[in-house]
Amino acid sequence: GEDVEQSLFLSVREGDSSVINCTYTDSSSTYLYWYKQEPGAGLQLLTYIFSNMDMKQDQRLTVLLNKKDKHLSLRIADTQNGDSAIYFCAEITVYGNNRLAFGKGNQVVVIP
């Protein structure tokens, strides 16, 4: 079944890199996503990775996928004030009817 785990809180200084981690249990996951949620707002898709990839880079964002350990991470380079938000990882499986299963989220606070 689907079960996505995330750590809860991360504080990072402006300009530093931040790394958010996520583990999942369903080995049939096809796509894994990172969504960003700012206070009072909906979910914004940041990036995604297909399950046959190990890494994807998109400007300041780097996604690493370790299928063996079912571990997904998001690295944000040069973290900025606007990166303060809650970050959710989510997975879609072959058998999931294109349904996203979300983790509990990881709150990132950027310190000036």
Next chain:
Amino acid sequence: EAGVAQSPRYKIIEKRQSVAFWCNPISGHATLYWYQQILGQGPKLLIQFQNNGVVDDSQLPKDRFSAERLKGVDSTLKIQPAKLEDSAVYLCASSLAGSGNTIYFGEGSWLTVV
């Protein structure tokens, strides 16, 4: 391109009252989702439509929640009667049909039950 539209943005009701939320998906998106997000948690799928048919409503509390998408476009989610634990953000999302298509979310409807 317009995003997923939801209304109302905020609603406060007393327990045992009813409430309805409306969603207009992105044009051309056959798949529509309603998610419930309780404070401090990740979103949980309530119901998924493909056009006007229900694909998955296994996590919808059917004794009090109902949803419809009569013409395969807009959708409404109703709660009747509301309980205190229904206080949450109700997120509507849409995607093109088929597995692996990106799911886009609306801003959400924030419900407080007092």
